[in-house]
Amino acid sequence: MIRRYLPLLATLALLVIGYVICAFEFKNFLSFRVIGNLLTDNAFLGITAVGMTFAVISGGIDLSVGSVIAFTTILIAVLVQWYGVHPLAAFAVALAVGALIGAGMGSIIHYLRLPPFIVTLTGMFLIRGISFQISTESIGIDHEFYATLTDFGLRIGRGKLSLLAMIMLAVVAAGTVLLHRMRFGANVYAIGGNIASAKLMGVPVPSTTVRIYMLSSTLAALAGIVFSLYTTAGNSLNCVGVELDAIASVVIGGTLLTGGYGFMVGTLAGVLLQGLIQTFITFDGTLSSWWTKIIIGILLFSFILLQRLITKFGQKK
């Protein structure tokens, strides 16, 4: 039974070990400030990865999320700066547009029986292109409501749990309940486990598939809102390649790329592990930031290897 949770346990153990190593190396690491920043800096990635977890567990993938984030930041910036829309209204528009994009991709995937990889890749190019069409330059957002939101936070010691971090943790919590405790989540697992069986068992495959991509795109739009608050600007160049970081987080978190198996808490651990490595390198100051990618690459490879070994070991029985 322990074998089922092995990838998850490995990630959690790595996270703890990594943190301990960092704490030994740099005393400041134990402060709430570092933890608070870690959560804030990775809030957008965490939110995106929650949506990605659903897509991957269903046996699919969503490559369009990075573009959706960039598009959202641009959309909000344009609405707020050029048209004087209140940020809250702009957020609502952004979330609705995100949901619509996801519904479109999900419908194409299900009804035209096209692989999610290609459909969301198309979405990725299309949405990135449209963002550039709107504006090739960064648009700064100057609105007092933005200042209020970014200042908001819970003080803990000398650190602060920012609004962005709170949103991320709330999304992870909600995602955990949705995935592990609700019908929708159970159906996502069933589709990823064996779509033919799921259909014959009465799982509503069409609506579930559409909703998975709606969820992923909507969360990407939410990540876009968070990113826009984080940078107080809209930029078409934002978050290129974030979809791959999100996939890496999901896989490092123990979710099987072939679908049907995975945990939401693992995804959070995957995100934090990536953030931790980044922070370590920033603290160190002498290492090039590309070391993050090298370590992530090594980690990813070891996790895929671990999963393969577990499945192989499981089959021999």
Added chain:
Amino acid sequence: MTQNRTNYLEFEGISKNFAGVAALSGVSFGCAEGEIHALIGENGAGKSTLLKCLAGNYAPNAGRIIIDGRPVKFDSTADALEKGIAIIYQELNLLPESSVEENIFLGQLPSKGWRIDWKTLHADAKKALERLNLDFSPSILLKSLSIGQRQMVEIAKALTRNAKIIAFDEPTSSLSSREIERLFAVIAELKAEGKIILYVSHRMEEIFRICDKITVFKDGKFVVTYPDVKKVTSEMLVKSMVGRDVSNIYDYAPRDHGQVRLEINNFLAPGLKAPADLKVKGGEIVGLFGLVGAGRSELLKGIFGAARSTAGEVFIDGQKATIKSPIDAITRGLVFCPEDRKSDGILGIHSVRDNINISARRNSLICRLIINSGWEKSNAAKRISDLNIKTPTDLQLIRNLSGGNQQKAILGRWLSENIRCIMFDEPTRGIDVGAKNEIYNLIYRLAISGIAVIVVSSDLPEVLGVSDRIVVMRDGLIVGELTHQEATEEKALELAMIPDAAA
């Protein structure tokens, strides 16, 4: 050196086991040059397994294949083909996106140094096609050909490798009558050239028309070879295919039947050739028998909504049911246990508990949105003890269970719902004998509780053993019906194999 010079191909005591189950045991017979030799038997009698042993797909567990006096052993199909053995399967092994010439010479394309010699390839392919009187160009793509033409390409391929032994597995099942004529003409030519033709088919009329000898298989064993087809009748063949000692693992007892629970009228679905009508009463077990390709699974899938029906009506408990998807069927209490459990029936990488509960979820009383996991746990525990599912815990992955226990878990899932009709497609395929009896008893229990039951099976004794009524299908049609009392293996098989047997 050899004792029997007349037989070019000789099987000597061939046995093949799959996971301890014997698919072939001690099969011995021989074929001479220039002979068309039919292999017949029920589904699962061992014909296809024998062909696969001959083609190098399977290595027999015991016995020898002797060709031209020498025992041979093949590592792979390519190896067998090199040594002159070609099998033309029902599902052809060709590349649709490649040209005809590439398909014919695949694996031994002529080359000039490191380049493919297209000129020689084209010329050789043309020659190969001309030999079979085929008039299409060798450079067109394979996918533009009809099934019959593709089969000819497969034969051309066999001939370019100088195949001496050519086996056909149900070659006419998807051919038009003109294509069949052409195939027979080619087979006759091959015979004249001294090739050995093995011909597997369910179609009696074809066998009587083209074959010289007939060998009958039953339950993986050789029964008899009729050396002269002219002295055989289809009744004699059927007789030698049936008649096994039926150890009674069925425990059949008659039941009272209630009202009609499932009724289909003028029902058409892909794979059916004429509208089907069927009525099943509550408490009744109807067996659906037919050979492979008779349309039984297609009928079930159509009723269940897994394949879109094209005409007709379904009534459940007298009420018209519009079934467009399995969800519609399940909500009306009509459920289905598929034949291929691994790919259609279970979520292999999920736990027994999840598999039992996937379609029976209950919401928590406190919050409607949350799944009631307490209920799921107790439901799984209840089904596991009630159906005697052997699993260490309900969190065990279902793929680690035996076939019988997987089937019981699937049943447990449906029993968690309020069902009115249940359909089984090959309920005991891949399940060992001990567990079969358990499955039968569960089927009886369902019927006794007033559920209408349909059982599709290729296993003749099983259909006869468990059904109150047997409906026989052939070629996409319902061709007859037998009661439990009047049904014999012979009668059922005659209906399923011989055209106009019902008359």
